[in-house]
Every structure is written in C-alpha cells, then in structure tokens.
Amino acid sequence: MKLRSLLFVPADRPERFAKAAASGADAIILDLEDSVAPERKPFGRDAIAEWLTGPRDCATFVRVNPLDGDQARADLAAALPAEPDGIMLPKAEGAASIQALIGLADGVHVPPILPIATETPSAIFELGSFRQVGDRLVGLTWGAEDLPAAIGASTSREEDGRYTAPFEMARSLTLFAAHAAGVPAIDTVFPRIEAMDDLKAYVGRARRDGFTGMMAIHPVQVAAINEGFTPSEAEVERARAVIDAFAANPGAGVLKLDGKMIDRPHLVQAQRVLAAAG
Numbered sequence: 001m002k003l004r005s006l007l008f009v010p011a012d013r014p015e016r017f018a019k020a021a022a023s024g025a026d027a028i029i030l031d032l033e034d035s036v037a038p039e040r041k042p043f044g045r046d047a048i049a050e051w052l053t054g055p056r057d058c059a060t061f062v063r064v065n066p067l068d069g070d071q072a073r074a075d076l077a078a079a080l081p082a083e084p085d086g087i088m089l090p091k092a093e094g095a096a097s098i099q100a101l102i103g104l105a106d107g108v109h110v111p112p113i114l115p116i117a118t119e120t121p122s123a124i125f126e127l128g129s130f131r132q133v134g135d136r137l138v139g140l141t142w143g144a145e146d147l148p149a150a151i152g153a154s155t156s157r158e159e160d161g162r163y164t165a166p167f168e169m170a171r172s173l174t175l176f177a178a179h180a181a182g183v184p185a186i187d188t189v190f191p192r193i194e195a196m197d198d199l200k201a202y203v204g205r206a207r208r209d210g211f212t213g214m215m216a217i218h219p220v221q222v223a224a225i226n227e228g229f230t231p232s233e234a235e236v237e238r239a240r241a242v243i244d245a246f247a248a249n250p251g252a253g254v255l256k257l258d259g260k261m262i263d264r265p266h267l268v269q270a271q272r273v274l275a276a277a278g
Contacts, residue, residue, distance in 0.1 A: 001059060001085070001112075002026050002278065003139055003184055003213040004229040005222045010035040011044030011062075017051050023219035024226060027059035032075050033066070033090050041071060045078035052082030061114060063088035067097060073104050080108045086138050087111060091119045091146065094126025098133040112138030114186070117177065118170040119146035127177035134181035141186035141215060142174035161198060175210055187214040196224060203228030212276065231277045239270035239277075 007025040009016050011032045020028045030051065036044045048062055062079040064087060065071035079087070089101055092115030102110050117127055117140050130140060144156045144167050156167040163171060171188070178185035187206040190199045199221060206214055207229055214225050231239070245257050246267050254263045 001138060003059075003186060005213060005216055005225040006061065006114075006186065007216045007219060007222060008035070008063075008189070011048050012036045012040040014047040014051060017047075018057075020219060021057040021060075023222045025058055025216065025219075025222045026213070026226070027061055027085065029061045029063050029088055029215070030084075031063045032071070033063050041065075041074075045075060048084075049078050049082050052079070052084055056085075059085040061086040061088050063090060064101075066091040067100050067104070072101070076101075076105050076108070076110075080105055080110065083109075084111055086114055088114045088116065090116045090143075091123070092117050093120060093123045094129035095132040096126070096129070098130075098136055102136070110136075112136065114139050114141060116141055116143045117174050118142040120150055121147070124170060124173065127173050128180065130177050130183075131181040134183055137181060137183045139184040139186045139213070140174060140178035140181060142171055142188050144171075144188050161192070161195075161202075172209075179210065184212045185210060187211040189215045189217050190221065191217065193218045193220060196220075200224050200228060229276070231273045235273050236277050239273035242266050242270035243274070 003026050005025045006027045006029055007020050007023055008029045008031050009020045011030045017030070030048050032041060032044050052060060062075070062084045064075035068091070087110060089097060092098070097115065098113055101113065113136055115130065115137065117123055117130065130137065144163065147167065147170060148156045153166070156163055158164060175185045190202050192198060203214060203225055213229055216222055216225055241257060242262055245255050245262065246252065249255055254261055
C-alpha cells in the first residue's frame with residue numbers, strides 16, 4: 001500500500017468523504033477522535049459504516065478513539081465489519097497498545113494499524129517495542145499537538161515553524177522506530193494551510209530525513225505532499241544506474257560510477273528510490 005499522503009476527514013461530515021477521496025490522497029482517514037464532538041460520535045460511526053460498504057477510490061483508514069476511554073470498542077464494532085483498509089490508533093504506547101486494540105476487536109479481523117506513537121510522555125519510552133508487532137502495522141507516525149499539552153509545554157515550534165528540541169527528538173525517535181519495525185515512517189501534519197511554500201520545504205526535509213509519507217489536514221495540501229515524496233526522473237535514472245552497476249559486477253563491494261565511489265549503502269538507497277517510484 002503506497003502511503004505518501006493521508007488526508008484527515010471528520011467522521012461526522014460524510015458530505016466531505018467523496019471530495020477527500022478524489023483529492024489524490026493515497027488514503028483518507030475518517031476521524032472519530034479529536035474532530036468529532038462526543039454527542040456526534042454515534043453519527044460518525046454510522047457514516048463510516050455506510051461509506052465503507054460502497055466503492056472506494058482510495059484506501060480508507062478509521063481513526064478510533066484512544067484505548068483509555070470508553071469509545072474505542074464502539075468505534076471498532078462499527079468500523080471493522082465493513083473492512084476498512086487500516087485503523088489509526090491515537091495515543092498508542094508501544095506494542096502493548098497494539099495488542100490491546102486487537103483484543104478489543106473481540107475476534108473480528110483487524111486490518112493493518114497505523115499508531116500515532118508520541119502523544120503521551122510514556123509513549124516515548126515504548127517506541128522501540130513497535131518492532132515486536134511490525135507485522136500488524138502499516139506504518140508509524142507521530143503527533144506534535146497532544147504531547148506539548150501533556151507535559152505543559154507552551155508550544156512545540158519555534159517562531160520559524162521548526163520544532164523545539166524535545167519535539168524534534170520525538171520526531172526523530174519515531175523515524176528510527178518505524179525503520180526498526182520495518183514499516184513506513186509517516187510524518188505528522190503541517191498545520192498552516194495557506195503556507196504552501198513552507199509546506200513544500202517541510203516535505204522536502206521529511207523525505208531527506210527518511211520519512212516516506214505525511215498526513216494532511218486539507219485537500220489543498222495533497223498534491224504538494226505527493227510530489228514531494230515521489231522521486232524525480234533524475235533520481236530514478238540515477239538509482240537504476242547504481243543498481244545496473246552492481247548487477248554487472250556481482251560480488252563487488254565498491255564501484256566507481258560517473259567518477260564517484262559507490263558502495264552497498266548506495267545500492268540500498270537506490271532500491272528504496274525505485275520502490276518509492278512504484
């Protein structure tokens with residue numbers, strides 16, 4: 001499943017579902033958590049079940065409520081019989097949370113899970129455990145909103161939009177935890193909808209650092225995210241040249257290509273580029 005862009009849609013706004021699915025996003029996330037008021041959650045569950053029984057233009061995930069409340073079981077009971085493509089789990093705290101979510105499903109098949117892995121202080125210390133349940137995950141992502149509130153931080157960002165040191169650390173640890181678990185690393189949302197140049201710069205840094213996709217909060221962000229996480233023709237051409245060079249020299253550890261030395265890490269990166277290009 002290609003996951004460059006994942007677009008949030010409030011579950012109680014079914015009139016937006018089709019527009020979101022047509023946005024070009026690789027997946028939409030029908031959200032039953034923060035964007036839906038408590039009294040509207042039953043309506044949101046019904047809307048999700050109805051949407052999932054129809055044709056889908058893109059992958060559909062459902063963000064359920066946190067496991068420490070009284071809503072997650074009802075969310076799963078409404079969504080799972082209609083077979084969503086994935087479940088997003090907020091406030092996840094490592095492998096134990098994944099196992100607890102599966103337990104709440106009462107024996108119903110649970111599709112791949114996308115945990116939001118850094119929304120509580122305790123979660124930071126459980127990131128390494130996700131590799132124990134990597135076969136149940138479709139990726140790993142993080143959040144920069146709940147964690148500051150949980151620890152009393154006034155903000156997670158500097159004035160120029162970059163993260164402050166504690167939250168940059170949370171982002172980096174999520175990146176490494178995802179790769180340790182062998183799943184895609186999905187970067188968090190960019191909240192300023194109107195700042196498209198800044199969004200493109202953010203996407204560029206995310207891909208540079210090793211993230212393979214990103215969440216979005218508005219359809220206008222999708223095209224920039226997709227473009228930023230899609231290798232250019234020049235990158236694909238270079239990757240093919242690296243792979244061809246090693247194929248022509250089996251057993252070689254180091255080669256020269258266009259006047260530069262390349263070794264096995266270059267081959268691994270070239271393979272990643274071609275995989276991202278599809």
